Amino acid sequence: MAKVLLDKVKYSWVKDAPLLDIATCDIQSGERVFIQGPSGSGKSTLLNLLTGLLLPDSGVINIAGSDISSLSAVKRDCFRADHIGFVFQQFNLLPYLSLIDNVMLACRFSAIRTQRALKHHGSVRKAAEQLLAELGLEEQLRQRVTVAELSVGQQQRVAVARALIGSPELLIADEPTSALDAASRDTFTELLIAEASRYNSTLLLVSHDEALGQHFNRTILLQHINSAGVFHAA
Numbered sequence: 001m002a003k004v005l006l007d008k009v010k011y012s013w014v015k016d017a018p019l020l021d022i023a024t025c026d027i028q029s030g031e032r033v034f035i036q037g038p039s040g041s042g043k044s045t046l047l048n049l050l051t052g053l054l055l056p057d058s059g060v061i062n063i064a065g066s067d068i069s070s071l072s073a074v075k076r077d078c079f080r081a082d083h084i085g086f087v088f089q090q091f092n093l094l095p096y097l098s099l100i101d102n103v104m105l106a107c108r109f110s111a112i113r114t115q116r117a118l119k120h121h122g123s124v125r126k127a128a129e130q131l132l133a134e135l136g137l138e139e140q141l142r143q144r145v146t147v148a149e150l151s152v153g154q155q156q157r158v159a160v161a162r163a164l165i166g167s168p169e170l171l172i173a174d175e176p177t178s179a180l181d182a183a184s185r186d187t188f189t190e191l192l193i194a195e196a197s198r199y200n201s202t203l204l205l206v207s208h209d210e211a212l213g214q215h216f217n218r219t220i221l222l223q224h225i226n227s228a229g230v231f232h233a234a
């Protein structure tokens with residue numbers, strides 16, 4: 001499990017127009033946290049900072065004891081692959097691969113996650129099988145179809161399995177329910193929280209959708225922690 005700490009983090013896309021100015025934000029190991037903010041408030045920018053895809057203009061971003069902003073680009077890529085599982089809004093699955101191959105892909109870039117999958121399941125394939133089964137994708141689907149043949153809800157479950165294989169300490173989900181109706185959204189969010197607990201991952205879910213807050217013990221409003229105050233709402 002990962003503790004996440006932001007200290008005096010500032011980021012601007014445009015010089016002299018800060019988008020994010022976060023004095024402090026502290027998320028404990030194992031917490032399941034909902035970060036809510038309207039469109040244009042900087043949620044994706046914040047996630048890109050947390051995953052080391054962007055570097056802050058100043059300040060420190062510490063994840064699981066590592067100051068990721070001080071790592072080289074190559075080490076940040078390795079850190080992300082080893083310690084962070086990501087569920088993207090558009091899932092980013094490879095459409096012509098099987099479900100299992102999509103899930104196993106996350107281990108190909110991380111020796112640490114491969115070792116964990118081997119330790120707990122005997123093989124990476126078995127780890128992928130178990131995750132897909134837990135997420136309700138029955139064997140017939142797992143064996144016979146490509147991702148392109150799945151419904152949106154089924155693709156989303158594959159994306160969660162890929163994010164969780166090898167038990168990364170931090171699971172980040174970016175607007176993962178935007179394509180779902182209200183009932184499916186609630187079911188999926190509960191499933192995501194349960195799987196994060198099962199795999200001992202700290203969970204950060206980011207969305208504009210206030211209704212998701214009911215599922216979480218803690219909600220952080222981006223506007224409350226961000227004193228930049230210049231957000232360009234759509």
Ligand SMILES: Nc1ncnc2c1ncn2[C@@H]1O[C@H](COP(=O)(O)OP(=O)(O)OP(=O)(O)O)[C@@H](O)[C@H]1O
Pocket residue numbers: 013019037038039040041042043044045046208232234
């Ligand atoms: N690549 C970029 N280059 C320049 N400016 C950018 C870039 N990405 C985002 N921005 C600016 O940062 C602001 C916040 O964008 P961001 O995508 O982080 O917000 P968001 O809260 O995730 O929005 P949404 O919910 O609509 O996805 C945008 O309004 C835009 O002005």
